[in-house]
Amino acid sequence: MPDDFLLRVGLAAAGIAVVSGPLGCFVLWRRMVFFGDTISHAALLGVALALALSLPVLLGVLLAATGVSTLILLSGDRFHHTDTLLGVAAHSALAMGLVAVSLPGGGNVDLMRYLIGDILAVDWRDLAVIWSGVLICGGVLIWRWQGLLMSSLDREMALAHGRNPRREGLLFTIALAVLVAVAIKVVGALLITALLIIPAATGRLLAASPERMAVLAAATGAGSALLGLSGSFRFDTPAGPSIVVAAVVLLVVAGLLRRILPIE
């Protein structure tokens, strides 16, 4: 096993986790866990459409993920709670994706690869794509940090302070879509949400400020990526699920730590 293979895989997984942690904090604060699921299901539809139209998969995923999420942000009526709309969007996107690939000319690809991901197939080009996405998402988070915090706390208060919560929300959604698009090949659509919410939940247990929670989420995310990968090599288990299992183990450890240590 050549050394640069391990380096590639490690850099890919850690890169995704470093940015999914802080993004996941906002997913928790804005109560958007189900939204993460919807974006990743929409991403699968994007994969199917891209393959059917012979477009780059990354482009298909980006378009589908941003398209579906913007549609949800803009739609909404007085008869259905957002949860309902998200459920409709998530499952119809998944179903349409599955139908699309099975049609003649649909390429008949193995969508399973995109459901659970295949990190071992990551090449240098993929790595460049992943880290570009990581830098974009990280940049958006740092650039909009105050405004995002404020509009996650209270929309009207943010408005009165001259912020634009709708724009912040849209930027955040786009960052989520970018993350999903670059991560789908590595961790798969089914487990992306896990990388968003589990490290963030771990960070919450040990943090007293939003900044510390975000940093801890990034750190535990990267930690679980490396732990999960080494476990996956040792026990010959699938990489994506192993990373998620490692993240859960860290969450439990944090929960135990919290009982022992005096944390505010």
Add this chain to the structure above:
Amino acid sequence: MNRALITVSDLSLYHGRRLVLERVNLAIQPGEIVTIVGPNGSGKTSLLKCLIGAEPPSAGSVRRKPGLKVGYVPQKLHLDPAFPINAARFLRLAGASRSRRTEIVEMLGIGGIMNHQMAALSGGQLQRLLLAHALIGKPELLVLDEAAQGLDQPSVAAFYQRIEHVRQELGCAILMVSHDLHVVMSASDRVVCLNGHVCCEGTPTVVSEAPEYRRLFGFGTEGALALYRHTHDHRHDHGDTPDHADAG
């Protein structure tokens, strides 16, 4: 010569096909205290949202003085338990210099809670913190949405006194909304009764010395509360009850 901070002209607002606000006219002058009262569902919160620009009106206009600084105190903060943030960090979100923050913290006497997590604050502490947050940016207009809701009467009186003190200290105009139709802040320069449209407008009657007042409100409110007498000059088409009959 229009010095008004905000001028609302013939504002109407629809939610779907439901008319929430109908041809509302309102102007807020620098330094004045205006209380908007109205029963639940009378469109008070919607009007506030139009004023701070959170909701575009369906018809009519909201003109803000260019560069108007607004401080907003929400009815309550839907703080998710997953949000770790202490009072000091929350105030830093409002920006401004450290000395300005210290000034406001001292004025409101909340120095002792700066290291507390927001989720652990009592209702009164949280409300003072939200007020501090709104005041840090030196607003010309302070908007309070049902800020006294959920407080007992002595606390409401104390809160109103604090607001009056804020106006004396900072000279900002204050717009507050309350669902209590009859008991308002005595320092209000004007009371506007809203029920989809402006029903009536007037000044509060200060009756703090009358024995009836003592019986109603008990002691210790030190004249912070006053009664508002509604003057019904019209009846609604859809029934034979006056505007305020169902509002208790």
